[in-house]
Amino acid sequence: MLTHPIDTTRPPVHLRIGATARPTGSGGTYDHIDPTSGRIDATIPMAGRTEVDEAVAAADEAFHEWRNTRPAQRARLLLRLADLIEEHHDELIRRAVLDNGTPVRTAELSFQLVPEWIRYYAGFADKIEGRVATAFGPDGEFGYTLAQPYGVIGAITTWNAPLASIAMKVPAALAAGNTVIIKPSEFTPFAPELFGELADIAGFPSGVINVVPGSVEASSRLVEHPKVQKITFTGGPATARAILRTCAEHIKPVVMELGGKSANLIFADADLESAIKYGTLRVLGLQAGQGCGFPTRMLVQRSVYDEVLSGVVKTAEAIKVGDPWDPTTDIGPVINAAAIDRILGMIERAKRDGAKLVTGGGRVDVDGLGGGYFLQPTVLADVDPHSELAQTEVFGPVLAVMPFHDEKEAIEIANSTQYGLTSYVQTNDLRRAHRVAEQLVAGGTMIGGAPNVHPQRPFGGLGISGFGKEGGPEGIAEFLRVKAVAIV
Numbered sequence: 001m002l003t004h005p006i007d008t009t010r011p012p013v014h015l016r017i018g019a020t021a022r023p024t025g026s027g028g029t030y031d032h033i034d035p036t037s038g039r040i041d042a043t044i045p046m047a048g049r050t051e052v053d054e055a056v057a058a059a060d061e062a063f064h065e066w067r068n069t070r071p072a073q074r075a076r077l078l079l080r081l082a083d084l085i086e087e088h089h090d091e092l093i094r095r096a097v098l099d100n101g102t103p104v105r106t107a108e109l110s111f112q113l114v115p116e117w118i119r120y121y122a123g124f125a126d127k128i129e130g131r132v133a134t135a136f137g138p139d140g141e142f143g144y145t146l147a148q149p150y151g152v153i154g155a156i157t158t159w160n161a162p163l164a165s166i167a168m169k170v171p172a173a174l175a176a177g178n179t180v181i182i183k184p185s186e187f188t189p190f191a192p193e194l195f196g197e198l199a200d201i202a203g204f205p206s207g208v209i210n211v212v213p214g215s216v217e218a219s220s221r222l223v224e225h226p227k228v229q230k231i232t233f234t235g236g237p238a239t240a241r242a243i244l245r246t247c248a249e250h251i252k253p254v255v256m257e258l259g260g261k262s263a264n265l266i267f268a269d270a271d272l273e274s275a276i277k278y279g280t281l282r283v284l285g286l287q288a289g290q291g292c293g294f295p296t297r298m299l300v301q302r303s304v305y306d307e308v309l310s311g312v313v314k315t316a317e318a319i320k321v322g323d324p325w326d327p328t329t330d331i332g333p334v335i336n337a338a339a340i341d342r343i344l345g346m347i348e349r350a351k352r353d354g355a356k357l358v359t360g361g362g363r364v365d366v367d368g369l370g371g372g373y374f375l376q377p378t379v380l381a382d383v384d385p386h387s388e389l390a391q392t393e394v395f396g397p398v399l400a401v402m403p404f405h406d407e408k409e410a411i412e413i414a415n416s417t418q419y420g421l422t423s424y425v426q427t428n429d430l431r432r433a434h435r436v437a438e439q440l441v442a443g444g445t446m447i448g449g450a451p452n453v454h455p456q457r458p459f460g461g462l463g464i465s466g467f468g469k470e471g472g473p474e475g476i477a478e479f480l481r482v483k484a485v486a487i488v
Contacts, residue, residue, distance in 0.1 A: 100159060154183065158185060179208045280316055346394055456471065
């Protein structure tokens with residue numbers, strides 16, 4: 001939690017290119033809107049094509065030195081950056097609130113992952129190795145492989161957890177010997193600004209880490225630039241398709257961490273009290289439901305359906321919506337007015353599709369914060385598994401609850417969407433847990449109360465949830481390409 005009096009001053013934002021921090025860019029400016037009030041609170045400089053080209057030039061020049069930097073030194077710099085992140089804990093928590101209205105208690109949870117993620121990949125910097133591909137044979141060939149960095153990586157990060165998004169991409173790329181250009185969302189520029197500043201203080205060579213806030217123009221140029229060797233993107237399928245079209249034209253590899261419509265299967269033999277709390281709070285009590293891997297579809301075995309639904313409603317109605325600076329607040333606003341309209345529209349259509357609204361469904365007026373984008377935690381029951389609400393990501397505090405008869409039906413419903421990011425299983429039958437996990441079509445299955453993201457294991461989806469991994473050894477492998485060498 002914050003340990004100093006509340007300071008709502010908006011910090012200045014810069015374009016961090018090479019050794020310079022620029023207060024303006026050719027992409028113009030963006031009026032940042034405080035989602036707690038709906039009012040403009042800062043003017044953000046935006047990178048245009050010119051600044052992206054300059055950032056790529058700086059990163060490309062720095063790459064030749066950085067790839068030849070001793071791995072132990074790359075590790076030391078990453079460890080120093082992790083230390084600095086922790087030393088600036090209060091300021092980064094403050095900026096999380098300023099960026100998108102994340103409550104201080106939720107920002108704390110997200111923050112804890114960041115230094116862990118950096119340190120995890122610092123440990124990989126001196127452990128990158130190839131393998132012997134052949135032994136001496138009749139022809140005398142000796143073959144081996146080299147794991148080499150790509151070069152310049154374009155990292156387009158998301159707005160719902162901007163610092164965590166950076167941490168899930170950038171340390172792995174750096175540890176592998178690449179240089180990086182971060183294109184943060186214009187919705188959330190404040191935490192990425194400090195990340196870039198701390199990287200400079202940590203001692204990273206000029207051009208190794210560049211930060212260029214910008215709009216679609218900046219992203220498009222970063223993706224198409226011939227010297228950017230790979231793109232890693234977190235966001236929605238619509239933007240992903242545009243990026244993929246450009247990457248296809250240039251035959252450029254990508255990592256895509258996209259949306260989700262994750263199913264949470266609650267069997268009758270589960271610890272229902274724990275399952276209710278976990279399944280409700282993970283959707284409605286964190287980030288105002290704005291998380292790609294949240295268990296937004298709750299599938300409940302019919303024999304305990306009424307009991308679980310009653311507990312879900314009770315838990316949802318105890319969630320406190322309010323001022324994100326208040327340490328007792330559970331969830332703050334959604335990101336903007338467009339999100340409010342979209343989410344409320346989906347709730348109304350779900351009711352027309354036959355879903356039963358059992359709690360929530362409207363806006364919340366928070367004392368002293370008129371005009372903010374606050375929504376009630378919302379639960380809809382008896383949701384048709386094939387309806388819009390069950391098939392489309394809401395990205396808001398909305399939970400869809402639906403019954404199932406047996407294990408077979410639960411798996412069929414869970415696998416009935418185009419998404420495949422995360423899945424969840426609640427049961428006390430270990431054999432069932434493993435059996436169901438094997439059959440769920442998703443990048444990961446969390447059993448019991450396991451968190452869906454951890455630095456030591458891969459995170460990433462299937463289907464329109466994307467491809468590629470962040471976390472674990474698989475995460476650093478995304479930023480290495482393998483060369484085969486043979487000698488006779």
